[in-house]
Amino acid sequence: MKFFSLIRIVVFLVGTGLFGALHAQNSPASLQARRDSLLNPSLMKQAERVLRFEKSVQNIGTLTEDDVPVTYRFVCTNVSNRPLLIKRATPTCSCVTVGFDSKELLPGKQQVVNLTFHPKNHPGTIDTHVFVYLSSSDKTPVARLTLTGDVLPGKDEWARFPYSMGKLRLKQNTMTFGEVRTGHRSTERIFCGNSSSKPMQLTAPILPAYVTFHTEPAVIPPGGEGDIVVTVDASLIPVGAKAEFTFPIIIEGVSARPLDRTLNIKVKRIN
CATH class of the missing domain: 2.60.40.10 (Immunoglobulins)
Known part of the structure; x- marks a missing residue:
């Protein structure tokens, strides 16, 4: 592309405002916002009127890396007027595995989502999330479940190097x-x-x-x-x-x- 042709394109983009829009899409603030939306997506609107959890945050207290994995129960109720199906539950940390019943949840019925925390090789402050998605809301989570607490280093400080x-x-x-x-x-x-x-x-x-x-x-x-x-x-x-x-x-x-x-x-x- 010739130099003067490139200049004309830039002038056109500036004049129409497209240049600023393109720059804004790739600015650090925009990239950070997109990253945050992936790591911490917004919940479905009026999610509490669809699937309601008795509690969405549990404190695991203080563990050590040498402790065995511990499972925490999150009980939810279908408060809508239609059957629901939990399609997936995505953790933000490899320290958590998720289990739930894949059967359809009828109105008024309860279901349990189990979060199993694995303390080995995960010392430090814990603040990890699991986003729950329904089959009817594959892109927008209906709930965010959180585990908080602390994990102390194990007796073998080199255990994280296998x-x-x-x-x-x-x-x-x-x-x-x-x-x-x-x-x-x-x-x-x-x-x-x-x-x-x-x-x-x-x-x-x-x-x-x-x-x-x-x-x-x-x-x-x-x-x-x-x-x-x-x-x-x-x-x-x-x-x-x-x-x-x-x-x-x-x-x-x-x-x-x-x-x-x-x-x-x-x-x-x-x-």
């Missing part, structure tokens, strides 16, 4: 590059922690030419956390390599057998 390489604790022991585009660089991370009493500096001296490795920070202090960062440069992958392939990275700087300090890297290339 994998270990000696004293190095990791969130995962595999890394997947799902969309490495030809000619581009892609980076993935693994969250890790140093459970030892000494600083930890990790290296990977044996790498394919198309891979780089480092940690952030470069030296992980005792009791500290960081990221293992791996970058794949697709422009350096040898011609003839498969579209999907796997290779290992052996990490130095931890005391363990080579097999026990190996990351498996999976790469899938797309054009």
Whole structure:
């Protein structure tokens, strides 16, 4: 597009007000509003005249990460004059699973929505929601159920890192590059922690030419956390390599057998 043609289009948009409208749609305030509408959608109008819960907020008190999952009952009544069907109940946190009867709820009858809270790996203040949708209101929730409370750290402060390489604790022991585009660089991370009493500096001296490795920070202090960062440069992958392939990275700087300090890297290339 020629420069002067672009200028004429911008002038036209400004004159008609479309330029400002387009800018407003992508402004930080607009994007935040759209994000909030997804994470905390408005309830159906007059929802209390359709499906009424005895209470919509329950305080779980104080738990620890070592406690077993606990289930909380939310009882609702169909206060409308027509049968209702709960289609789905969407939690805002992976710490909650939901259970409910999928049968039709007749007028005047009650039903229970069970929220099971899983404290493991979820320390801190709890304020999580579940949005309940009817088959007749798939886009607008009829209720918002809330669990509040606190979860204290468990006895094993490293329990949230399920994998270990000696004293190095990791969130995962595999890394997947799902969309490495030809000619581009892609980076993935693994969250890790140093459970030892000494600083930890990790290296990977044996790498394919198309891979780089480092940690952030470069030296992980005792009791500290960081990221293992791996970058794949697709422009350096040898011609003839498969579209999907796997290779290992052996990490130095931890005391363990080579097999026990190996990351498996999976790469899938797309054009």
